[in-house]
Amino acid sequence: MKRLIQSTFVAIALSLAAGVQGQPVDSLGQRLAACTFCHGEQGRAGPDGYYPRLAGKPADYLYHQLLNFQQGRRQYKPMTVLLQHQTDAYLRDIAHYFAEQKAPYPAPVTVTLSPPQAKRARQLVLHGDAARQVPACVGCHGTALMGTLPATPGLLGLPRDYLNAQLGAWRNGVRKAHAPDCMGDIARRLAPEDIAALSAWLSSQPVPALATLPPAPASVPMTCGSAP
Incomplete structure (x- = not known):
């Protein structure tokens, strides 16, 4: 270091x-x-x-x-x-x-998921899991999963190892945000196999061409201290 x-x-x-x-x-x-x-x-x-x-x-x-x-x-x-x-x-x-930087994205690295893993990842991304009180990723990160203004980041174009590490850090309390720490709450509600499937699926998706990021939706599924 x-x-x-x-x-x-x-x-x-x-x-x-x-x-x-x-x-x-x-x-x-x-x-x-x-x-x-x-x-x-x-x-x-x-x-x-x-x-x-x-x-x-x-x-x-x-x-x-x-x-x-x-x-x-x-x-x-x-x-x-x-x-x-x-x-x-x-x-x-x-x-x-x-x-303000407009650097190109690299091509995604394809990760092979079993059909059940891919199905579970798509469910969490698009619909969430009501039983675990996990909202859909698209509810906050935008329908294109590229983030929204003013303060929500995109989930695509990120390496699998980084996504896995950050979700694990939230789950273990190493990474935190201002309360209410919605991502910490979500990560702790996810099973370890859910985190692995999400990281692999998201990192494998192509990045869409977007001119500008959309504004945050008028209604989001959770209140987050990191996105005032």
Whole structure:
């Protein structure tokens, strides 16, 4: 972890040194080399499945996740170190910068699911599970599953390992949000095999071409503190 933090700051220094005629370039994009070192060019996602896409996500969502890392609701030491002394205004600048990036999505990696697994995943995504008090994913994340404005992220275009890890983190209380923490409640109501099926199914879906994200629906199935 120490080496990762050191490498990140080295990337920042190298980027700032690459100015015209040897003069440092002071732009927001250059300053955020610390982010793209792990999250990929334009924030299009890291290559290993654990650093998620930032590009094109709702700015309010990105801003609140930066706050969550800074304030300890999300646990990843390098992120906390990078953000702990940043101002609120700068966190908003970071969020808006990546929200405005229009990087292409990679082709999804197909994961083979058994017919019962695929059926269960589609049921949870489209209809939820009333018996477990689990709402449909589309109820909050949009009918295209690409997120809604102002603060709900998309579920497509994310690696299986990342989806699995985040649902597991919510289930185990490692990842949190402001109360009411609806995703924590949902993850704890899901069976482990449900999380595995959802992660595999969502990561296998093609990403639709959307010009803009739609606004949040007038009525959502749960009240979430992470989406004021």
